[in-house]
Amino acid sequence: xxxxxxxxxxxxxxxxxxxxxxxxxxxxxxxxxxxxxxxxxxxxxxxxxxxxxxxxxxxxxxxxxxxxxxxxxxxxxxxxxxxxxxxxxxxxxxxxxxxxxxxxxxxxxxxxxxxxxxxxxxxxxxxxxxxxxxxxxxxxxxxxxxxxxxxxxxxxxxxxxxxxxxxxxxxxxxxxxxxxxxxxxxxxxxxxxxxxxxxxxxxxxxxxxxxxxxxxxxx
Amino acid sequence: xxxxxxxxxxxxxxxxxxxxxxxxxxxxxxxxxxxxxxxxxxxxxxxxxxxxxxxxxxxxxxxxxxxxxxxxxxxxxxxxxxxxxxxxxxxxxxxxxxxxxxxxxxxxxxxxxxxxxxxxxxxxxxxxxxxxxxxxxxxxxxxxxxxxxxxxxxxxxxxxxxxxxxxxxxxxxxxxxxxxxxxxxxxxxxxxxxxxxxxxxxxxxxxxxxxxxxxxxxxxxxxxxxxxxxxxxxxxxxxxxxxxxxxxxxxxxxxxxxxxxxxxxxxxxxxxxxxxxxxxxxxxxxxxxxxxxxxxxxx
Numbered sequence: 001x002x003x004x005x006x007x008x009x010x011x012x013x014x015x016x017x018x019x020x021x022x023x024x025x026x027x028x029x030x031x032x033x034x035x036x037x038x039x040x041x042x043x044x045x046x047x048x049x050x051x052x053x054x055x056x057x058x059x060x061x062x063x064x065x066x067x068x069x070x071x072x073x074x075x076x077x078x079x080x081x082x083x084x085x086x087x088x089x090x091x092x093x094x095x096x097x098x099x100x101x102x103x104x105x106x107x108x109x110x111x112x113x114x115x116x117x118x119x120x121x122x123x124x125x126x127x128x129x130x131x132x133x134x135x136x137x138x139x140x141x142x143x144x145x146x147x148x149x150x151x152x153x154x155x156x157x158x159x160x161x162x163x164x165x166x167x168x169x170x171x172x173x174x175x176x177x178x179x180x181x182x183x184x185x186x187x188x189x190x191x192x193x194x195x196x197x198x199x200x201x202x203x204x205x206x207x208x209x210x211x212x213x214x215x216x217x218x219x
Numbered sequence: 220x221x222x223x224x225x226x227x228x229x230x231x232x233x234x235x236x237x238x239x240x241x242x243x244x245x246x247x248x249x250x251x252x253x254x255x256x257x258x259x260x261x262x263x264x265x266x267x268x269x270x271x272x273x274x275x276x277x278x279x280x281x282x283x284x285x286x287x288x289x290x291x292x293x294x295x296x297x298x299x300x301x302x303x304x305x306x307x308x309x310x311x312x313x314x315x316x317x318x319x320x321x322x323x324x325x326x327x328x329x330x331x332x333x334x335x336x337x338x339x340x341x342x343x344x345x346x347x348x349x350x351x352x353x354x355x356x357x358x359x360x361x362x363x364x365x366x367x368x369x370x371x372x373x374x375x376x377x378x379x380x381x382x383x384x385x386x387x388x389x390x391x392x393x394x395x396x397x398x399x400x401x402x403x404x405x406x407x408x409x410x411x412x413x414x415x416x417x418x419x420x421x422x423x424x425x426x427x428x429x430x431x432x433x434x435x436x437x438x439x440x441x442x443x444x445x446x447x448x449x450x451x452x453x454x455x456x457x458x459x460x461x462x463x464x465x466x467x468x469x470x471x472x473x474x475x476x477x478x479x480x481x482x483x484x485x486x487x488x489x490x491x492x493x494x495x496x497x498x499x500x501x502x503x504x505x506x507x508x509x510x511x512x513x514x515x516x517x518x
Contacts, residue, residue, distance in 0.1 A: 090312060090313065091312075091313040097283070098283070098312060099307070099311055099312055099313070102303065102307055104272075105276060105279075105304070105307055105308055108272065108273050108276030108277065108279075108280070108304075108308070109276050109277075109279050109280040109283065109308055109312075110280060111273065111276070111277055111280060112244075112276060112277035112278060112279055112280020112281045112282075112283070112284075112288075113280035113281070113283055113284050114280070115242075115262070115265055115277060115280065115281060116242075116280060116281045116283075116284030116285070116286050117284065118262055119239075119242065119262040119263050119281075119286070120239070139272070140272040140273065140276065140304075143267070143270035143272055143273035144273055144276070146268075146270075147267050147268065147270065147273060147277075151265075
């Protein structure tokens, strides 16, 4: 895995969080997401919602590689006038679809976005939302998981970065919680980029899809 | 008289028919009212079940996608239970926001008790920048303010009530009973105008009416020349006191703020009994104004 966080000043608390998402984000921005920095609001784009807004280093790095952020700006991370906060702000940065930080907002927002795309018959764009396994503790996610399954939001994909950080855990596994609500599921090694890419294959579905990406537990 | 809620249903249903950007998001409450609209627009009338956090967040996601969602349920469940969703998913995202339409107000369902009463909703929403807050007192006002909110961007809160005034006004700060410029100005917000007019009969005061409390019409208030205000609001007493102070900051002024002073009343009964208990019936308002005038003379 890559850990080139050097351009951004350290944030000890959140660095493990940032690293846990590194491979999934790299695969998303290199191989999956149809996004274009020259047309960041295109109707036909895929929407990527980083719900787990903690540790955004890896996210900013991928946005920079993809051309949304000038690499020189990465060095301003966290500064007063910087567009790069410790939690992303969509108003400050093209390519950032949602402002996040408080947990349990991204998946419910993604349900609304998927409903909007369905309402105007956009079957091209996907809504992909990244959450953490501890973030699923927030009850708002359970509301979203149930409704997305019941309404058959086939253009919605959730990816859960599972580093076993949920305090009370998920007996039976995370995927089973989604499967019960009618989602298709894939549980993969969150460091295996081939497996990650395969799990994001854009199969036409009439139900939402969850990818549980297991990574090493936080120490 | 037509209820505000019936008018809301009609106006919103017509908006669904006319504008493909409009959506209605419900959490069971009110779903029966939109059954016909849902049959015509199954993808733009969404009932999320009894999930109020999701109710607001779904609207947030729709707003990110350029839609104009209308969100409707009881005031405490819409504003208090899902407050962080309003703060972050509607306001902080900086997208188009939503039209939030509540029912229940402070004590409309008096016998339902505290769980269904939201006297603090406007004060709470007042902490969020850029939220327009409308408190209609008549079905015609509700219709006008809803149409305005649907055609605007940003988050608008329209607080419907079962308490109705006899006459509708245009929403802006309006002098409904003129008098000498030196006389105290009674400002009535939304429902309660009839009681206030009765309470102030034969008193040397002017009476003004307003439905828009955020942004508060500060310049219009200052232009009345008043330095002596009696504010009557159908929610927590003093909710707009800071707005009055800001509007009149350049001149020494008095302010008596009436409203609900005891949100934990722990009584059931009827709305009229609650209004009386809070001193917001005509007799209570008159008593408060006379006592205030007496205290001024004593100073």
